[in-house]
Amino acid sequence: MTKIELPSYLEQSDAVRDRFERLKKRPVILEVENLYKEFDTPTGKVTALKDINFKTYKREFVCVIGPSGCGKSTLVRTLAGLETQSSGRVLLDGKEVQGPGPDRGMVFQGYTLFPWLTVKKNVMFGLQMTGHSRVTAEEEAFQWIDLVGLSKFANSYPHQLSGGMKQRVAIARALANQPRILLMDEPFGALDAQTRAKMQAYLMEIWKNIDITIVFITHDLDEAIYLADRILVLKAHPGEVQEVIEVPVPQPRNPDQFLSPEFLATKKRLEDLIHPPKKEDAEEDRINMVRMVPVDDEVESVF
Amino acid sequence: MKQSKWFSVRTELTQKQVVTLSVMSFIIPLLLWSLISYVPFIWHPKMEISEPGAVSYFNKGMLIDKEDFYREVDNLEGTGKPLPKGDPANPVYLPAPHEVAAAFYKAFTTPPKRQEEKWLHESLWDSIQVIFWGFFLSSLVGVPLGILAGTYSVASKLYEPFIEFFRYLPAPAFGALAVAILGIHDAPKIAIIFIGTFFQQVLVISNTTRRLDPSLLEAALTLGAKNVTLLFRVVVPGIITNVYKDLRILLGWAWTYLIVAELIGTSSGITWFITQQARYKNFDNVFAAIIIIGIIGLTTDILLAKLGKRLFRWEKNNAATA
Ligand SMILES: Nc1ncnc2c1ncn2[C@@H]1O[C@H](COP(=O)(O)OP(=O)(O)OP(=O)(O)O)[C@@H](O)[C@H]1O
Numbered sequence: 053m054t055k056i057e058l059p060s061y062l063e064q065s066d067a068v069r070d071r072f073e074r075l076k077k078r079p080v081i082l083e084v085e086n087l088y089k090e091f092d093t094p095t096g097k098v099t100a101l102k103d104i105n106f107k108t109y110k111r112e113f114v115c116v117i118g119p120s121g122c123g124k125s126t127l128v129r130t131l132a133g134l135e136t137q138s139s140g141r142v143l144l145d146g147k148e149v150q151g152p153g154p155d156r157g158m159v160f161q162g163y164t165l166f167p168w169l170t171v172k173k174n175v176m177f178g179l180q181m182t183g184h185s186r187v188t189a190e191e192e193a194f195q196w197i198d199l200v201g202l203s204k205f206a207n208s209y210p211h212q213l214s215g216g217m218k219q220r221v222a223i224a225r226a227l228a229n230q231p232r233i234l235l236m237d238e239p240f241g242a243l244d245a246q247t248r249a250k251m252q253a254y255l256m257e258i259w260k261n262i263d264i265t266i267v268f269i270t271h272d273l274d275e276a277i278y279l280a281d282r283i284l285v286l287k288a289h290p291g292e293v294q295e296v297i298e299v300p301v302p303q304p305r306n307p308d309q310f311l312s313p314e315f316l317a318t319k320k321r322l323e324d325l326i327h328p329p330k331k332e333d334a335e336e337d338r339i340n341m342v343r344m345v346p347v348d349d350e351v352e353s354v355f
Numbered sequence: 356m357k358q359s360k361w362f363s364v365r366t367e368l369t370q371k372q373v374v375t376l377s378v379m380s381f382i383i384p385l386l387l388w389s390l391i392s393y394v395p396f397i398w399h400p401k402m403e404i405s406e407p408g409a410v411s412y413f414n415k416g417m418l419i420d421k422e423d424f425y426r427e428v429d430n431l432e433g434t435g436k437p438l439p440k441g442d443p444a445n446p447v448y449l450p451a452p453h454e455v456a457a458a459f460y461k462a463f464t465t466p467p468k469r470q471e472e473k474w475l476h477e478s479l480w481d482s483i484q485v486i487f488w489g490f491f492l493s494s495l496v497g498v499p500l501g502i503l504a505g506t507y508s509v510a511s512k513l514y515e516p517f518i519e520f521f522r523y524l525p526a527p528a529f530g531a532l533a534v535a536i537l538g539i540h541d542a543p544k545i546a547i548i549f550i551g552t553f554f555q556q557v558l559v560i561s562n563t564t565r566r567l568d569p570s571l572l573e574a575a576l577t578l579g580a581k582n583v584t585l586l587f588r589v590v591v592p593g594i595i596t597n598v599y600k601d602l603r604i605l606l607g608w609a610w611t612y613l614i615v616a617e618l619i620g621t622s623s624g625i626t627w628f629i630t631q632q633a634r635y636k637n638f639d640n641v642f643a644a645i646i647i648i649g650i651i652g653l654t655t656d657i658l659l660a661k662l663g664k665r666l667f668r669w670e671k672n673n674a675a676t677a
């Protein structure tokens with residue numbers, strides 16, 4: 053990295069500060085209180101989550117980031133009601149939630165589309181489960197499919213779609229139910245860098261245009277900074293909230309901001325918090341590879 | 356298309372290779388059979404007498420052990436009496452391919468020996484009906500029970516242990532009981548097929564149900580699906596292709612119980628035909644009948660596979676129905 057003096061990630065421009073002030077005046081939609089989760093394993097108890105507390109405001113975009121195995125999935129699955137917490141409470145609109153329900157939509161890393169249903173029927177599924185008639189469900193489904201730009205594929209089966217398209221269907225399917233909150237567990241983790249960037253832009257666009265609050269799990273620092281209003285940084289063993297970062301990068305976001313001082317400052321902070329930093333890892337690996345692989349010296353080395 | 360190798364792990368072959376191999380899988384055993392049947396110095400433990408010569412008990416067309424034949428020849432050597440002549444032959448229970456092929460035709464065109472007996476195709480039709488009813492009734496109960504056991508622990512714990520025990524009891528052992536209860540006609544035969552299929556079926560289907568990707572259930576839950584809808588809208592469609600595949604395999608097992616089943620009570624169907632023909636030593640007809648069973652089985656399976664491809668269009672390259 054270059055030796056440019058970075059500002060502190062805590063430094064916010066007036067516009068950004070103003071935005072956060074307004075954001076915090078909004079109603080709280082999701083509240084997590086003293087959340088603990090322990091797993092019983094053959095080798096003893098594993099504490100996956102320890103005393104997690106945070107609030108999410110209406111229409112906020114929160115990213116949760118942390119090293120592998122720190123309990124990100126466990127957290128989001130508990131919010132969705134797919135895991136039962138050992139203690140603590142999850143409040144949605146001030147009411148405690150128990151078990152999964154259509155008020156909390158979820159997008160998984162593995163797409164989890166129903167392979168036996170067409171794109172259209174996949175999106176209709178939740179609508180029909182929540183009491184829409186076939187006809188209205190179909191109408192609504194078409195709107196959501198159109199929103200994610202897949203009208204042409206409405207009658208395709210999931211196996212005929214690319215990964216990015218599948219994930220867009222999954223998003224449409226979750227949004228169609230008009231959940232209070234959208235939970236996403238590394239939704240773009242399985243996509244290649246280009247598709248991932250496109251999907252991020254898509255998601256930002258959708259989020260800006262509809263009334264939805266998003267809790268987004270990722271282990272990609274850039275992704276977290278690019279998408280989030282606030283970032284919840286977890287630490288591992290046990291999973292605890294280390295810090296909640298207010299991202300000082302102004303909204304609306306665009307890819308040019310990846311090199312802005314605020315962006316880099318935030319990234320530096322995240323890297324300090326999360327060991328080992330992922331990006332450098334990859335580079336070290338490459339260097340080692342070159343050194344270690346014996347080269348068939350047909351030409352002289354230029355190094 | 357680039358040239359594909361014959362041996363590489365888990366790689367699809369080209370259509371041409373597939374056809375070649377499938378044909379070969381039939382040609383190879385047929386070739387072996389032909390070798391044994393038509394090449395006189397391979398096996399052929401018997402002599403077929405063409406001229407009895409001076410041996411009193413030899414008749415033309417008689418099959419005799421080679422050993423006995425040459426002993427008689429040795430005995431007559433030097434006495435001036437005419438020597439017997441013969442050709443190497445296989446035992447009567449191994450007819451040559453062309454004889455079986457002829458029997459195929461003959462078996463269908465030969466009227467039964469007695470008025471009240473059935474033609475071959477009528478016997479076959481009886482057999483097919485026994486299989487169908489046995490398998491259908493078993494599936495009617497077994498598939499739902501299997502799905503329930505794979506979905507709800509209550510169901511699984513309630514009857515799977517007993518079924519686990521019962522499946523070790525050989526179905527034919529219930530033959531006498533079935534006849535005592537159900538009479539001597541088709542009912543006890545259907546019962547044997549049922550017993551032979553049902554218990555395996557419940558366990559196989561429950562296992563298949565348990566293999567359903569749990570994240571599909573989770574996705575459905577977050578979309579608002581509840582207990583019963585979850586079962587009918589997610590579990591059932593999620594496993595249907597694999598259940599269909601299981602049923603195809605189980606149907607094959609049902610056929611293997613057919614012969615035993617048909618021996619119970621009054622012998623009937625293809626089994627009656629086979630035993631009858633074996634009694635007359637018409638082994639070419641016996642072979643023809645056995646091969647017909649194979650052909651019916653394979654044809655049904657191919658048709659079911661085709662139907663599966665039609666029904667389950669969402670299956671990626673139809674792996675589960677291939
Ligand atoms: N069903 C389970 N039974 C036992 N332990 C579990 C279970 N699920 C998760 N854990 C443990 O809880 C901890 C947190 O797991 P979790 O999957 O939430 O991590 P994560 O942050 O999502 O990791 P990753 O980034 O690799 O997805 C891990 O130590 C894991 O071993």
Ligand SMILES: [Mg+2]
Pocket residue numbers: 124125126
């Ligand atoms: Mg995870």
